[in-house]
Amino acid sequence: MFSLSEENYLKAxxxxxxxxTAGVSTNAxxxxxxxxxxxxxxxxxxxxxxxxxxxKKYQGVYLSESGRKTxxxxxxxxxxxxxxxxxxxxxxxxxxxxxxxxxxxIKSEKLISELDKFLDYPKRDPHxxxxxxxxxxxxxxxxxxxxxxxxxxxxxxxGVKDTSSEFLKYLDKNKIALGKTIEVMDQEKFDGSMxxxxxxxxxxxxxxxxxxxxxxx
Amino acid sequence: MFSLSEENYLKAxxxxxxxxTAGVSTNAxxxxxxxxxxxxxxxxxxxxxxxxxxxKKYQGVYLSESGRKTxxxxxxxxxxxxxxxxxxxxxxxxxxxxxxxxxxxIKSEKLISELDKFLDYPKRDPHxxxxxxxxxxxxxxxxxxxxxxxxxxxxxxxGVKDTSSEFLKYLDKNKIALGKTIEVMDQEKFDGSMxxxxxxxxxxxxxxxxxxxxxxx
DNA sequence: ATTTAAATTTAGACAAAACTAAAAATAATT
DNA sequence: AATTATTTTTAGTTTTGTCTAAATTTAAAT
Numbered sequence: 110m111f112s113l114s115e116e117n118y119l120k121a122x123x124x125x126x127x128x129x130t131a132g133v134s135t136n137a138x139x140x141x142x143x144x145x146x147x148x149x150x151x152x153x154x155x156x157x158x159x160x161x162x163x164x165k166k167y168q169g170v171y172l173s174e175s176g177r178k179t180x181x182x183x184x185x186x187x188x189x190x191x192x193x194x195x196x197x198x199x200x201x202x203x204x205x206x207x208x209x210x211x212x213x214x215i216k217s218e219k220l221i222s223e224l225d226k227f228l229d230y231p232k233r234d235p236h237x238x239x240x241x242x243x244x245x246x247x248x249x250x251x252x253x254x255x256x257x258x259x260x261x262x263x264x265x266x267x268g269v270k271d272t273s274s275e276f277l278k279y280l281d282k283n284k285i286a287l288g289k290t291i292e293v294m295d296q297e298k299f300d301g302s303m304x305x306x307x308x309x310x311x312x313x314x315x316x317x318x319x320x321x322x323x324x325x326x
Numbered sequence: 327m328f329s330l331s332e333e334n335y336l337k338a339x340x341x342x343x344x345x346x347t348a349g350v351s352t353n354a355x356x357x358x359x360x361x362x363x364x365x366x367x368x369x370x371x372x373x374x375x376x377x378x379x380x381x382k383k384y385q386g387v388y389l390s391e392s393g394r395k396t397x398x399x400x401x402x403x404x405x406x407x408x409x410x411x412x413x414x415x416x417x418x419x420x421x422x423x424x425x426x427x428x429x430x431x432i433k434s435e436k437l438i439s440e441l442d443k444f445l446d447y448p449k450r451d452p453h454x455x456x457x458x459x460x461x462x463x464x465x466x467x468x469x470x471x472x473x474x475x476x477x478x479x480x481x482x483x484x485g486v487k488d489t490s491s492e493f494l495k496y497l498d499k500n501k502i503a504l505g506k507t508i509e510v511m512d513q514e515k516f517d518g519s520m521x522x523x524x525x526x527x528x529x530x531x532x533x534x535x536x537x538x539x540x541x542x543x
Numbered sequence: 544a545t546t547t548a549a550a551t552t553t554a555g556a557c558a559a560a561a562c563t564a565a566a567a568a569t570a571a572t573t
Numbered sequence: 574a575a576t577t578a579t580t581t582t583t584a585g586t587t588t589t590g591t592c593t594a595a596a597t598t599t600a601a602a603t
Contacts, residue, residue: 114560135581148561150582155559167568167581198440208434217425223415331590352551365591367552372589384551384598 111161113214116183118142118152119161122172123180132169181245187213188234188241189224195235196228202235203277236277237268237287237323253326255291256301256319263292266307268323276321284310291324328378330431333400335359335369336378339389340397349386398462404430405451405458406441412452413445419452420494453494454485454504454540470543472508473518473536480509483524485540493538501527508541 111119121141125133135153139146157164161176172180190212194200200208222243225231232248233239239247252267266289269276280286285307294311295304301316328336338358342350352370356363374381378393389397407429411417417425439460442448449465450456456464469484483506486493497503502524511528512521518533 112559136579144560145562146581147563147583151560194437197444198437200436200440204436208432208437211432211434212429215425215428217428219417219421220411220415220425223417227414329589353549361590362592363551364553364593368590 110216111159111179114152115156115159115161116179116214118156119172119176119180120183120187122162122170123177123184126172132171134169138170178245181241181247183213185241185243185245186215186221188238189221189228189231191234191236192228192231192240193224201277201281203274203281205235206272206274233268235287236272237266250323250325252323254320255293255303255305255322255324256316258293258324258326260293260296262326263290263306264324264326265289266291266322267325269321270323271321279318283312283314284308285322291322327433328376328396331369332373332376332378333396333431335373336389336393336397337400337404339379339387340394340401343389349388351386355387395462398458398464400430402458402460402462403432403438405455406438406445406448408451408453409445409448409457410441418494418498420491420498422452423489423491450485452504453489454483467540467542469540471537472510472520472522472539472541473533475510475541475543477510477513479543480507480523481541481543482506483508483539484542486538487540488538493535496535500529500531501525502539508539 118138121138122133125137125141135146135149138153139149142149153162153164153170156162156170156176160173161179163171163173187209190209191205194205194208195202225243231240239250241247250267253264254270258264266285266287268287269280285291289307292306293303294306297303297313301319302313303319304311304313335355338355339350342354342358352363352366355370356366359366370379370381370387373379373393374387377390378396380388380390404426407426408422411422411425412419442460448457456467458464467484470481471487475481483502483504485504486497502508506524509523510520511523514520514530518536519530520536521528521530
């Protein structure tokens with residue numbers, strides 16, 4: 110159907126598109142894809158010919174409806190495989206990304222519908238991100254960044270923004286995990302760092318940390 | 327490490343090499359890879375540069391020790407994924423090949439060792455073929471083609487030579503499955519067809535069938 | 544032992560997806 | 574508004590793996 114590269118571009122455009130209503134710029138896409146702007150222009154033209162994106166020179170690129178559907182299918186596969194790796198194959202949440210990045214391109218409807226069934230239709234991946242269903246629909250959680258909470262507020266940790274191995278290992282080390290309750294005990298004016306209570310533990314975390322943790326109040 | 331295409335060539339050479347002690351011919355490889363002889367020559371040169379095969383112009387190609395090890399790793403992955411698809415995702419033995427063909431190229435040592443563990447270290451794939459261990463070792467079963475048995479002999483069905491969907495569906499339809507006991511009741515001189523007793527059933531099968539079923543006496 | 548046939552290799556070309564360097568368009572500054 | 578800076582696109586190459594057509598080598602047949 111689509112090449113590996115085309116699929117990866119669609120996914121990247123989808124992820125960049127969430128951040129704003131404007132079109133995705135060539136440079137942003139080049140950065141995300143770890144490639145050069147000229148390569149992006151070439152590929153975007155190809156995707157445009159295939160009606161997967163809407164593209165006008167110098168105006169950035171938008172996913173078309175079919176492009177969005179295709180991107181969501183890939184994201185669905187990626188996140189289902191992540192669940193599989195963690196739940197069945199003893200991977201930790203910081204190890205799954207690269208392997209899922211490969212597995213997401215396997216082409217078989219049956220494989221994914223059966224995997225979904227085998228995993229008992231999970232709604233979220235190991236990082237708390239929602240898994241689109243076969244139609245591409247998914248819950249948009251009303252989540253808040255921990256950094257946006259005020260002293261005294263509390264909620265449940267439902268996701269992470271940064272999914273880098275370094276960040277996830279930091280969380281593991283400090284026993285900060287999905288599903289736990291977090292309460293903001295104090296905030297330092299100077300650097301924005303927070304003193305948080307997470308179950309029995311109390312610790313101070315920097316803004317780099319609080320700006321990458323999603324809370325459901 | 328190696329490209330998709332390189333891996334597929336190594337696998338193809340491995341499979342063709344079993345049939346004889348001579349080198350694999352360019353044309354045979356072209357046929358197996360569904361490509362042209364000139365493309366094969368190009369790729370074989372590349373594999374030779376990488377010391378994965380031993381190649382002398384016009385003399386056919388042989389796997390080197392490292393080529394053989396690489397091929398066995400891919401075959402191990404292919405067969406483990408086949409077991410996974412059948413045992414965990416409700417695939418039938420005639421549906422697994424194409425998907426496993428894609429899954430076998432996923433690069434992760436941990437993925438495969440954990441999958442192996444998850445499946446409880448299977449020794450054979452759904453078609454009865456042996457699964458190499460992490461070192462590339464596997465049992466070479468002392469199996470016989472059903473067509474080589476004589477009237478009165480019996481044994482257990484341990485594998486199939488032809489793994490095409492058509493043949494496997496034929497076997498399903500006639501309740502011929504791995505692990506069942508088969509006894510040769512009679513053989514027709516004229517066309518070589520056999521009357522076989524397989525558990526409670528008795529049926530007549532052609533040489534196309536008997537030459538593709540492996541029996542362990 | 545020639546000639547013919549078949550198999551194999553070489554040479555040159557192409558598509559996909561990337562690159563570099565230069566040109567063009569847009570945005571930002573003075 | 575004109576100039577400068579930034580972003581984006583174009584033009585021309587490169588690499589991988591394929592192809593066709595022609596040349597070469599090996600095998601088969603007379």
